[in-house]
Amino acid sequence: MKARVLLAALCLVIAGCGDAVGSLSEQAQLHALRLEAERLHDDGQSEQAITRFEKLVASPAASDAQKAYALRYISLGYYELGDYPRSGEYAAKAAAFYPKGSYDYLVNMADAELMLGKVPEAVVRLEQAIAMAPRKLAANNVLGLVYLGDNGAQYVDYHKALVYNQAAYEIEPGRITEIVLARNLLALQEFQQARTHLLDLSQRYADDAYVHNLLAQAQAGLEQAEE
Secondary structure, X not given: OHHHHXXXXXXXXXXXXXXXXXXXXXXXXXXXXXXHHHHHXXXXXXXXXXXXXXXHHHOOOXXXXXXHHXXXXXXXXXXXXXXXXXXXXHHHHHHOOOOOOOHXXXXXXXXXXXXOOOHHHHHHHHHHHHHHOOOOHHHHHHHHHHHHOOOOHHHOOHHHXXXXXXXXXXXXXXXXXXXXXXXXXXXOOOHHHHHHHHHHHHHHOOOOHHHHHHHHHHHHHHHHHHO
């Protein structure tokens, strides 16, 4: 009898270990999928990134936090593709995973409102988010784009934008944040600074036509200033 109890206990331990190993393996796969999707997103390959993030959301092993994170990136991907209604839809889905009034709730709801043209309401949410966490990327990035004019010329304030876009780049240097910073510097006619960033980008992303177009603008601005 005692032997049977010990055998049963051993089987439970082994089964538990098997579940744990399986769980760890699934999490490792999700982590790798997330890293690949993030890289694709930053490289401007939005459609491929969205496909990876959708796989993460659909995974039974994904936690609510992982799903919310992926949904936000899907929203950003659709924004990059110019599909603003779907971008707003996924931002609202991401917001639903967070407590109301939290940083992530405010940022995702602001994204959803921007896609509906509710810019003043979104700005209020983004300012609240930055007051809560000044050195987090998302709110700085989105508010910088608003003041850069991405949501309407009536909201343009290039000096305000620079504060947020510089912060976003410092928090997370990457293709997207550096392009936005370069755009901001071009708008302020800081052509030499813009050129420095764009030369760096053109070396890392040699096939990126958008980067080369911005670099040409910076070069033309410098040449005009020298005349």
